[in-house]
Amino acid sequence: MIIAIDGPAASGKGTLAKRLAVHYGLPHLDTGLLYRAVARTLLDQGSPLDDEALAVKAAQSLDLGHLDESRLRGREMGEAASVVAAIPPVRAALVAWQRQFASRPEGAVLDGRDIGTVICPDATVKIFVTASAEERARRRHRELAGRGETTPYEEVLADIRKRDARDSGRTTAPLVAAHDARLLDTTNLGIEQAFQAAVAHVEAARREQA
Ligand SMILES: Nc1ncnc2c1ncn2[C@@H]1O[C@H](COP(=O)(O)OP(=O)(O)OP(=O)(O)O)[C@@H](O)[C@H]1O
Numbered sequence: 001m002i003i004a005i006d007g008p009a010a011s012g013k014g015t016l017a018k019r020l021a022v023h024y025g026l027p028h029l030d031t032g033l034l035y036r037a038v039a040r041t042l043l044d045q046g047s048p049l050d051d052e053a054l055a056v057k058a059a060q061s062l063d064l065g066h067l068d069e070s071r072l073r074g075r076e077m078g079e080a081a082s083v084v085a086a087i088p089p090v091r092a093a094l095v096a097w098q099r100q101f102a103s104r105p106e107g108a109v110l111d112g113r114d115i116g117t118v119i120c121p122d123a124t125v126k127i128f129v130t131a132s133a134e135e136r137a138r139r140r141h142r143e144l145a146g147r148g149e150t151t152p153y154e155e156v157l158a159d160i161r162k163r164d165a166r167d168s169g170r171t172t173a174p175l176v177a178a179h180d181a182r183l184l185d186t187t188n189l190g191i192e193q194a195f196q197a198a199v200a201h202v203e204a205a206r207r208e209q210a
């Protein structure tokens, strides 16, 4: 079974994807980490984020076994990732590895922006997770504070809006719900309620395909 989860920043995709992966005993890939790692490479080299040739080289030579660094999850890297993610050949360089991950015999859970539309168009179930920008900013603000990154709420909200606009407005693989995605608005749902709603979507999809 392949579970594809897409949605805007801080909507709760990763939280849901991790829990669904445990629940169904599937491996999980947070695809945002790939773009964050490309951005980190460029920042570490002191290269501009919009240098297409260097960004593609970074994407082609990513060490995909080491994506779990806490620095990748910081605020700066999320913003930088959305710049490199708008470069079509960078996306192209990362497609095969994501599809290979999804093609494991047992299946997989992947979360990102284009999983249901581009990476796994035949996924067993596609869930598009949303929440209001204000609620997402509250969540991210809390999360950053917990990590010791003290950023005013208004700045976090502005970041979220800017990233939404860039991710939705790019020409290649923009953030958009697949036509056959199931929508899950978590604005007024706690983590447990959102998880139960996601499981209900997965079960409904499985019943329909049985
Ligand atoms: N339903 C929810 N209610 C309250 N907080 C939530 C909910 N879902 C997730 N969170 C919290 O919101 C923050 C963002 O969640 P998460 O990292 O899962 O979002 P995301 O969509 O994967 O973000 P990104 O795309 O930026 O990686 C986390 O601190 C998480 O614990």
Ligand SMILES: Nc1ccn([C@@H]2O[C@H](COP(=O)(O)O)[C@@H](O)[C@H]2O)c(=O)n1
Pocket (backbone or CB within 6 Å): 009, 010, 031, 032, 033, 035, 036, 078, 081, 082, 083, 085, 086, 111, 112, 113, 114, 115, 163, 167
């Ligand atoms: N499938 C994906 C996943 C991510 N991106 C881009 O990376 C940025 C960071 O992603 P997070 O999920 O870690 O927040 C995101 O804003 C996108 O620009 C993508 O394009 N496709």
